[in-house]
Amino acid sequence: MVARRLSGAERLMAEAGVVALIAVVVAVFDLIPVGTVSLGARLALWLAGFLAAWLVYLAAARVGIAVARLMGLADYWGHALAVPFVGLAVTYGVLALIGGADAMFGAQFGAVWVQALLVAAGFFALFFVLYARAEQAPVQEAAQEAAPDAPAPPAPAPAVPGVAVSALHQRLEPGFPPILALAAEDHYVRIIADGKSALVLMPLAEAAALMPEGSGAQVHRSWWLAQSAVTGQRRAGRDLQLMLHGGMAAPVSRSRIPQLKALGWLSP
Template sequence: MNQPAFHASPNASRLRRRAVRGVVIGLAAAFLLAYLGALGTGPAPFSHRLAYWAAVILPGSLIGMAVQEMVGAWGRLSGTRAGEIVLVALLISFPHSFMVIVASALFFGLAAITPVVVFEFWLAVLVIALVLTAINHLAAVPDLASAAMPAPAPEPEAAPAPHSADTSPLPALPELIAEKLPVRLRQARLVAIEAEDHYLRIHTDAGSDLVLMRMTDACALLPETAGARVHRSWWAARGAVETLARREGKAALTLQGGLTVPVSRAMQASLREQGWG
């Protein structure tokens, strides 16, 4: 085969999107705060205010990305968006408030750094962190409206390839997953599950859609014989596998419908032993 055996890591793509989104939102917030002359910065020239707010907000955005990844990996608040926003903002505010104090001293000067001054800065940082974290969460939610639109009429399905790596039937959707999907997908057969930020994209033989659920919880609903979690961000149905290709130590599954799924190094030997490809 001349086709690449794998696509770019979905995790890397997700982190790249999150980084770009965080920087854009941070720059927009810096411009707005500078324009408004927030927190007593109004008397300074606009260019000075803009430089100050950019120096304040962008490091906070970088801290926020790291904290968001840690909280997301922890996963205990993935079903409670408000709780996750508050926790992320709190964790950002402690280190970032000291960075803001330093930036304020450099740009505007501070007569004294007392406990009261530190508390006032921390409170201001916490409020801004709450607002920006909420905006980032809202921006991270995939376009559910477009996802819920009826899928384009599919082309006539070809018969299953005779050279498929496995002849197992595609598993049915677990009830707890099916009830979260649009009606048009509830009777479909499961092909794969892909993690997207705080959501899971459920790939079926009739299309895909998003549900709010943790990957570990979704995998626990599926029998072991139905498939496997082949990557941190992917579960694949065994019956959907067409090929398992390897290139330079990396591997990827090609599933029914042309979906390409990366396989972690830890899973490659196990899948070969089980006859996946």
């Protein structure tokens, strides 16, 4: 079974749902004691607290990713860099609720910060595992609206399809395979390789600019393809699609057809 990739908005909703579910479990079983407080009060406290901490993490992660890229590290290090700052924000918030300014700057700050760091690190590890598993799922074809009318004979596949070396590879984990295509998903770009993909927070134009000049072209407002990965073309109703190594298909904008014909990507 082929898994459908989540869009950026769906990823945010999924993360919020996981955070809320954990907050409910913590409240129901009183895993983080807060004294003699009713279940309803615990549910309100932990749902509001966990979701607020998650929102703080989203903001801190943006800064962490920028720092990681500046240092030449993969984006997931940026998420890790955000953990201590999220713990710091949670610590100040909790202490402000229970004791005001005196508690925020009192002797118990260190102990509460350690607890907040452990919770933040636990969430980081959970989402790291969830997204790592999701990235192993096969990539679904981009367009399946209609059966092809008359597929053109595929061009001979190159020995190593895709772009094996690029500036974009520096944003990915070591050993990432040759890149076949880039697909925009809201504020993210999915980097597609043979049997593997990765999601990076950047515009499609920025990701395409990191690919070697002349190695590919943008064929649609949401798609960039490596020329060596294109194996043929087909019609799906009135729409034109380019076939990629591995059987994937990408849509072609009508406005880009003349340019692609001039580049020799499309048959006359």
